[in-house]
Amino acid sequence: MKIICSTLNAKYIHTNIAIRYLKAFAEPEFNIELAEYTIKDPIMNIVTDLIRKKPAIIGFSCYIWNIEETIKVVKMIKKIDPAIQIIVGGPEVSYDVFEWMENIKEFDFIAIGEGEETFKQLLTELNGDKQMENVHGIAFRQEGQIKINPQRNKLDLRELPSPFRFKEDIPHLSKRVIYIETSRGCPFSCQFCLSSIEVGVRYFDREKVKEDIRYLMQNGAKTIKFVDRTFNISRSYAMEMFRFLIDEHLPGTVFQFEITADIMRPEVIEFLNQEAPPGLFRFEIGVQSTNDYTNELVMRKQNFAKLSRTVTMVKEGGKIDQHLDLIAGLPEEDYHSFRKTFNDVFAMRPEELQLGFLKLLRGTGLRLRAEDHKYIYMDHSPYEMLGNNVLSFDDIIRIKQVEDVLEKYWNDHRMDFTIEYLVTNTFPSPFDFFQDFGSFWEQKGWSRIGHQLEDLFKRLYEFLETRDIEDLDVIEGLMKYDYLSRQKYKPRKPWWGPSASYDKGERSVIYQSIIQSPNQFGQNFVNLGLTEKDLFKHTLIEKLTFDLDKYFSEGTIEKRGTTILTYFDSNTEKTMMYSTLEKG
Numbered sequence: 001m002k003i004i005c006s007t008l009n010a011k012y013i014h015t016n017i018a019i020r021y022l023k024a025f026a027e028p029e030f031n032i033e034l035a036e037y038t039i040k041d042p043i044m045n046i047v048t049d050l051i052r053k054k055p056a057i058i059g060f061s062c063y064i065w066n067i068e069e070t071i072k073v074v075k076m077i078k079k080i081d082p083a084i085q086i087i088v089g090g091p092e093v094s095y096d097v098f099e100w101m102e103n104i105k106e107f108d109f110i111a112i113g114e115g116e117e118t119f120k121q122l123l124t125e126l127n128g129d130k131q132m133e134n135v136h137g138i139a140f141r142q143e144g145q146i147k148i149n150p151q152r153n154k155l156d157l158r159e160l161p162s163p164f165r166f167k168e169d170i171p172h173l174s175k176r177v178i179y180i181e182t183s184r185g186c187p188f189s190c191q192f193c194l195s196s197i198e199v200g201v202r203y204f205d206r207e208k209v210k211e212d213i214r215y216l217m218q219n220g221a222k223t224i225k226f227v228d229r230t231f232n233i234s235r236s237y238a239m240e241m242f243r244f245l246i247d248e249h250l251p252g253t254v255f256q257f258e259i260t261a262d263i264m265r266p267e268v269i270e271f272l273n274q275e276a277p278p279g280l281f282r283f284e285i286g287v288q289s290t291n292d293y294t295n296e297l298v299m300r301k302q303n304f305a306k307l308s309r310t311v312t313m314v315k316e317g318g319k320i321d322q323h324l325d326l327i328a329g330l331p332e333e334d335y336h337s338f339r340k341t342f343n344d345v346f347a348m349r350p351e352e353l354q355l356g357f358l359k360l361l362r363g364t365g366l367r368l369r370a371e372d373h374k375y376i377y378m379d380h381s382p383y384e385m386l387g388n389n390v391l392s393f394d395d396i397i398r399i400k401q402v403e404d405v406l407e408k409y410w411n412d413h414r415m416d417f418t419i420e421y422l423v424t425n426t427f428p429s430p431f432d433f434f435q436d437f438g439s440f441w442e443q444k445g446w447s448r449i450g451h452q453l454e455d456l457f458k459r460l461y462e463f464l465e466t467r468d469i470e471d472l473d474v475i476e477g478l479m480k481y482d483y484l485s486r487q488k489y490k491p492r493k494p495w496w497g498p499s500a501s502y503d504k505g506e507r508s509v510i511y512q513s514i515i516q517s518p519n520q521f522g523q524n525f526v527n528l529g530l531t532e533k534d535l536f537k538h539t540l541i542e543k544l545t546f547d548l549d550k551y552f553s554e555g556t557i558e559k560r561g562t563t564i565l566t567y568f569d570s571n572t573e574k575t576m577m578y579s580t581l582e583k584g
Contacts, residue, residue: 001127002054006035007061008046008069015172017179017227018061018090018115020163025116027161030123034168039069047076055084057126059111059119062090064359064381071104078106085126089115091194092381095363097139101146110139113151114184116160157184158205164212174220179227182209182241186229188260189299190288191365192330192358195229196299203237210244217250225256232259232268239268246275256282262306269310273317281320285311288327289337290344297331298366304344311348324350328399329358331366331373334390338399339431346423346430352411355403357396358385401438402431404447409437414456415482418475426469437463454495457483461495474557476500477544481577484566488573490540502543510541510563521565521578528567528576540566548579 003026005019016036023032033053037046050058050073058077060070074086089111093100097110109132111118118137125131132140136152164178183203186195216224232238245255261283272281289295290304314320324345328338346353360367360377370377374389387393409419419433427433440463441447451459457479464472476496483495494501502510514535518526530539544562551557561582568575 001056003030003032003057003123004035004050004053004055005032005059006050008037008039008066010039010065012038013176015176015178016061017163017181020166021116021160022059022119024161024163026120026123039066043069043072043076046073050077051080057085057087059087059089062088062092064092064361064383067092067381074106087111087122089119092362097148098146101139108140112137112139114155117152117155154202157202160204162208162212164216170219173216174222177223177225178216178221179225180212181227183228187233188301191298192327194361194363196365197363201233206240214248217253222252223254229258230260231257232264235265235268242272246280249280254282255280256284258284261285261310262303264310266313269313269317273319276319278319282323283314283320284323284325286325287345288325289330289333290341291333291337294330294333308348311350315349321351323352323354325354325356327356327358329385329388329391329396332390335395342431343429353406355406359383360385398435398439401442402434405438405441406434408456409460414453414486415479418478418482421475421478457495471557473545477546480542480544481548481564484540485575485577487568487575489570490538490568502541507541511535520580525578538568538570547581
């Protein structure tokens with residue numbers, strides 16, 4: 001009896017921990033083959049690969065991001081070989097179980113909830129007496145009728161075998177994101193989240209977790225992401241794990257955590273700021289909304305002042321990148337309230353600000369009470385909201401315009417100095433900048449085409465030219481600085497036109513001046529010891545209309561002609577920039 005556990009990941013770099021737990025728990029009685037694909041793979045390719053493996057049973061791990069494609073795969077498999085038994089499990093099919101069984105006839109079984117023991121017991125019956133009524137936590141068909149057995153008690157996580165010790169995974173560890181969990185469950189009751197349904201938090205064995213992490217690092221894992229819903233719910237546990245990871249990490253490894261920022265104690269942050277190597281940790285923090293009434297309606301406890309303190313302290317430490325999440329469309333959060341939420345969070349300048357839209361997930365309290373707030377939402381996954389009593393579909397479209405340019409111009413960090421200047425000095429608020437630019441972007445049809453780096457600069461400048469901006473020359477100068485500082489090699493054709501640059505004669509005069517007096521750009525430039533050939537081959541000079549050094553040191557704009565020199569070191573692929581005030 002050949003058994004396959006499969007899933008369709010969102011991206012190639014992702015790995016699925018669920019099917020690995022199923023495989024580990026089913027051994028040694030059952031030998032399970034893993035087969036992972038992505039939602040971008042052609043359905044025919046997936047089906048062909050699975051059918052060629054000649055399975056008797058295929059189990060699919062189902063989520064909102066893969067359920068539509070998974071159903072297509074399952075339907076095609078059943079047409080080709082109806083004898084193959086299909087088992088589905090995962091959060092997407094663990095709720096509205098009767099509806100799934102009724103609508104998707106090709107599902108032979110649904111494993112409901114926590115699946116390790118359920119799946120193994122189901123395999124035992126399929127391989128034996130086929131007494132399905134004995135298997136807790138499954139839905140199945142019996143004489144044409146849908147039967148749903150009660151779920152079993154929760155597992156003792158300390159007894160679960162490791163899902164990481166499969167030889168076939170070793171070649172891929174360095175190229176994938178490796179997911180690990182040290183606990184299951186969440187202490188909070190946020191009504192938009194599936195984690196709120198499971199009461200309490202259960203922990204895995206700490207020493208086993210540490211051994212797994214050691215094993216993963218020794219075999220090349222570079223990015224390890226903890227999927228615990230609130231990694232720092234236990235201060236002592238989080239401190240122990242942080243200490244372990246700091247002490248035993250291997251160079252190049254990055255650990256990601258979902259943390260609840262408003263319960264993190266200052267002494268924990270101080271410890272991390274002092275002890276953690278830069279870049280070792282990355283925090284994901286769900287803010288969602290700063291509207292107190294909205295948070296109350298979704299049973300979300302959040303102290304925004306303490307959250308801000310944590311984010312600020314971590315940022316000041318300079319060791320840990322932070323990814324903050326917002327959700328547009330929560331109850332009673334209208335467009336103007338969401339604008340305030342956005343500005344509240346952007347004020348902390350997180351390295352990444354993820355703007356998402358509410359999804360009415362199966363099984364959540366918010367979906368069950370959707371009518372209370374007049375929600376309309378997609379019938380199919382991802383069940384994204386299309387409007388409610390305070391947020392129209394037109395409002396949602398406008399916020400999506402914000403999301404589009406936020407990703408390109410803030411989260412990708414292509415022009416940090418420029419954006420900082422715009423949101424601080426030029427527009428009424430950060431949200432207003434991203435909204436105005438996002439609306440312009442949509443009107444120009446740019447959301448439907450691709451973009452090179454130079455295009456992003458040109459398009460921002462084109463937008464700014466349509467505004468009555470007095471200091472456009474300053475913004476253009478910061479855009480030049482941002483562009484050049486992020487180049488590894490000397491660009492052949494920068495995004496700005498000839499009129500914004502020195503002409504050939506002016507360049508020749510300036511280069512001769514540099515050859516005669518290199519110290520005008522400071523001692524660090526002199527120390528480079530560049531030859532005349534190096535200057536012409538590996539440097540670029542451009543003009544600004546303001547004193548760049550004074551702006552960076554004091555934050556003030558003084559209109560004085562300035563020359564910036566960018567040196568592109570071809571050996572190290574590093575870029576160094578120097579500036580001097582123009583003479584005269």
